[in-house]
Amino acid sequence: MSAATSLPLAGLLPLVVLLPLGIAAALLAVSHWLPARFIELSALATSLSVAAACARLAQAGLTGPIVQWMGGWAPAASGRSGVVLGVSFAADPTSAALAAFAALLFALAFVFAWGEFDDTHGHFHVLMLLFLAALAGFCLTQDLFNLFVWFELMSVAAFALTAYPLGKSSLEGALNFTITNALGSFLMLAGIGLLYARTGTLDMATMGRMVMHLSGDPVVAAGFCMIAAALLTKGAIVPFHLWLSDAHTVAPAAVSVTFSGAMVSVALFGLAKLLAKVFLGNAQLAHLSQEFLAPLGIATAILGALMTWAQRHLKRLLAFSTISHMGVVVLAIATLRPAGLAGLLVYIIGHGLVKGALFMLAGMLLALRASGDEIILYRRGRGLGMAAPAMLLAALLFCNVPWGLLHRGEDLIAAADADATTRLVLSLATALTGAAILRAALRIFFGCSGVPGVERAAPSEPEHEKAQRPLWVMQLSCWILLGLAVLPGGSLVAFARAAAQQLLPGTLSAAALSGESSSIAALLFVVAVLAAALLRVRPVRPLMRAVARGEGRLFGALQGLHSGLVGDYVVWMLLGLAALIVCAQLLG
Amino acid sequence: MSLALGVLPWLVSAWLFAVGLYGIVRSRHYVHLIACLAVCQSATYVLLLSIGFRWHAGPPIFYDHPPGSAAVDPVMQALVLTDIVVGAAVSALLLAIALQVHKRRGSVDPQSLRPLRPNR
Numbered sequence: 001m002s003a004a005t006s007l008p009l010a011g012l013l014p015l016v017v018l019l020p021l022g023i024a025a026a027l028l029a030v031s032h033w034l035p036a037r038f039i040e041l042s043a044l045a046t047s048l049s050v051a052a053a054c055a056r057l058a059q060a061g062l063t064g065p066i067v068q069w070m071g072g073w074a075p076a077a078s079g080r081s082g083v084v085l086g087v088s089f090a091a092d093p094t095s096a097a098l099a100a101f102a103a104l105l106f107a108l109a110f111v112f113a114w115g116e117f118d119d120t121h122g123h124f125h126v127l128m129l130l131f132l133a134a135l136a137g138f139c140l141t142q143d144l145f146n147l148f149v150w151f152e153l154m155s156v157a158a159f160a161l162t163a164y165p166l167g168k169s170s171l172e173g174a175l176n177f178t179i180t181n182a183l184g185s186f187l188m189l190a191g192i193g194l195l196y197a198r199t200g201t202l203d204m205a206t207m208g209r210m211v212m213h214l215s216g217d218p219v220v221a222a223g224f225c226m227i228a229a230a231l232l233t234k235g236a237i238v239p240f241h242l243w244l245s246d247a248h249t250v251a252p253a254a255v256s257v258t259f260s261g262a263m264v265s266v267a268l269f270g271l272a273k274l275l276a277k278v279f280l281g282n283a284q285l286a287h288l289s290q291e292f293l294a295p296l297g298i299a300t301a302i303l304g305a306l307m308t309w310a311q312r313h314l315k316r317l318l319a320f321s322t323i324s325h326m327g328v329v330v331l332a333i334a335t336l337r338p339a340g341l342a343g344l345l346v347y348i349i350g351h352g353l354v355k356g357a358l359f360m361l362a363g364m365l366l367a368l369r370a371s372g373d374e375i376i377l378y379r380r381g382r383g384l385g386m387a388a389p390a391m392l393l394a395a396l397l398f399c400n401v402p403w404g405l406l407h408r409g410e411d412l413i414a415a416a417d418a419d420a421t422t423r424l425v426l427s428l429a430t431a432l433t434g435a436a437i438l439r440a441a442l443r444i445f446f447g448c449s450g451v452p453g454v455e456r457a458a459p460s461e462p463e464h465e466k467a468q469r470p471l472w473v474m475q476l477s478c479w480i481l482l483g484l485a486v487l488p489g490g491s492l493v494a495f496a497r498a499a500a501q502q503l504l505p506g507t508l509s510a511a512a513l514s515g516e517s518s519s520i521a522a523l524l525f526v527v528a529v530l531a532a533a534l535l536r537v538r539p540v541r542p543l544m545r546a547v548a549r550g551e552g553r554l555f556g557a558l559q560g561l562h563s564g565l566v567g568d569y570v571v572w573m574l575l576g577l578a579a580l581i582v583c584a585q586l587l588g
Numbered sequence: 589m590s591l592a593l594g595v596l597p598w599l600v601s602a603w604l605f606a607v608g609l610y611g612i613v614r615s616r617h618y619v620h621l622i623a624c625l626a627v628c629q630s631a632t633y634v635l636l637l638s639i640g641f642r643w644h645a646g647p648p649i650f651y652d653h654p655p656g657s658a659a660v661d662p663v664m665q666a667l668v669l670t671d672i673v674v675g676a677a678v679s680a681l682l683l684a685i686a687l688q689v690h691k692r693r694g695s696v697d698p699q700s701l702r703p704l705r706p707n708r
Binding site for chain 1 (some may be wrong): 629631671674677682
């Protein structure tokens with residue numbers, strides 16, 4: 001690429017953050033005089049422009065990252081070699097593609113929420129644009145402290161959006177979310193401070209060169225552990241995950257779309273990027289990430305799936321399924337291979353599309369049937385047009401049916417991590433989340449239901465969203481997401497493989513493993529579990545009663561762990577951080 | 589002597605973080621809990637300022653002494669300032685939410701409130 005064309009592209013980099021920030025500020029200033037339609041349209045246009053700009057940057061970045069030093073403070077400007085004073089944005093193709101995907105998801109969330117927030121003077125749209133700007137900045141920045149600033153901005157916008165409905169539950173969910181995540185960001189800041197104490201720089205590339213020679217240094221290791229704990233908190237990985245099910249359950253459906261589809265997975269991508277750019281050269285930390293993250297990912301996938309199965313409130317059910325899928329993402333990070341990173345990108349996009357569509361379906365039910373509880377909604381889904389096939393399709397995509405982006409991503413991850421048992425366990429775990437969604441869909445839309453089992457005791461609460469909204473607009477945004485999710489995705493996979501090699505140089509394995517055997521196993525498992533749930537009768541015989549009691553105890557204990565008490569959440573976070581630091585020192 | 593003074597800020601920071609966390613876990617009032625969160629945050633201020641500190645160095649303002657004379661690290665001070673701003677925003681938001689919780693539930697005890705109650 002010639003210098004003449006790359007120069008204006010570098011100018012796009014700050015723009016993808018400045019545009020949503022500027023529009024948000026302008027809207028906030030004049031929103032009292034603007035018609036609601038105009039606010040919605042400008043928010044939609046802004047997020048679409050950000051998506052287009054990031055997609056252009058991602059495509060151009062394949063030939064080499066596009067870098068912009070803010071205010072012209074390039075490393076040479078400091079006048080001393082090795083001293084970096086400026087802050088830079090760089091669009092490597094993976095980061096830019098994720099930012100583009102996030103912006104697209106925001107655009108569709110705006111479409112879905114069309115007419116829902118008419119009487120709020122645009123505050124909803126302002127917060128969402130702020131959130132989008134922070135996500136884009138988080139993806140693109142190359143400076144550790146700047147990363148923290150975007151992380152915080154993202155958090156604050158998300159806290160406010162969770163509390164937005166000002167209902168009883170949403171306020172308490174927002175408090176739990178805010179307190180746990182604020183603690184996470186204190187940890188991140190302290191970790192950045194520790195790293196700066198040892199390396200004297202905040203620029204990722206420069207710090208990476210310094211950290212390489214500091215293997216076994218306890219201060220660097222502690223700094224890494226604190227940053228990792230913060231990102232794992234945002235990414236909802238066991239035992240840092242407890243806030244997520246509260247926050248996603250109580251936020252408006254359009255907000256949950258962006259939480260599950262973009263915020264959580266972008267935080268985990270941030271961890272992957274920091275590992276690739278800063279910490280992988282350090283033998284101790286590379287070893288730690290491999291040894292510690294892989295079991296954490298498996299535990300997250302399994303616990304998330306079990307909890308998904310035991311829910312009755314649709315948004316809470318989807319929240320736990322997000323936790324389960326994030327376990328797979330962490331496993332992709334733990335491979336520390338370019339194929340794993342390529343799989344991570346495709347998987348995050350595939351998951352975000354399907355999960356976004358599912359949250360939209362939950363939002364439709366909340367708006368038009370005034371409930372999100374699959375037992376209360378029994379047979380009440382009729383008359384919602386194309387919602388029933390949409391929910392079936394989305395559930396099948398989670399059941400490891402071999403179509404679509406999600407499956408391609410899982411194949412790539414499996415190719416990077418050749419352990420067959422791990423792969424089987426993971427595909428069964430994610431299939432269980434698919435089975436739970438299928439169970440809900442069959443109950444709501446088709447009236448198939450056995451006697452409710454473990455899910456009967458799960459928390460639920462009456463809740464509804466604004467009903468006077470056009471159904472076809474909600475269905476349109478949902479089907480656009482699903483349509484993108486079932487694309488064969490050959491070109492995206494090729495792009496992801498090329499992009500991952502730029503982030504993490506290394507050799508890619510030639511071909512992805514074919515996942516047919518585990519796909520069939522997962523489908524059989526789904527059929528068995530569903531049959532057990534839908535043909536369930538009231539346990540009468542002593543044996544069946546004993547089984548039901550045991551099941552109730554197991555899931556009751558798991559539900560008890562997710563108590564909703566913020567004190568418990570903080571204790572679990574601390575235990576996780578302590579385990580991380582102890583492991584780091586043992587491996588050092 | 590100087591070693592003890594060098595370790596002191598780290599110990600203070602760890603202590604502040606620990607007592608803040610203890611307060612959060614045991615809290616029975618949201619306003620108290622938010623104050624405890626602020627205590628945790630002060631731990632990061634102390635840590636960052638001690639990282640940037642140098643003995644016998646002035647403030648990083650070169651208005652009345654020549655450029656190049658010893659000064660403490662301005663980067664860490666900028667970090668702390670940013671953190672204070674963010675902390676103020678988070679505290680304000682939390683207090684506003686706590687107020688709304690009090691209006692709607694009539695209680696601000698974290699141990700008696702939870703987002704969704706299990707069905708029994």
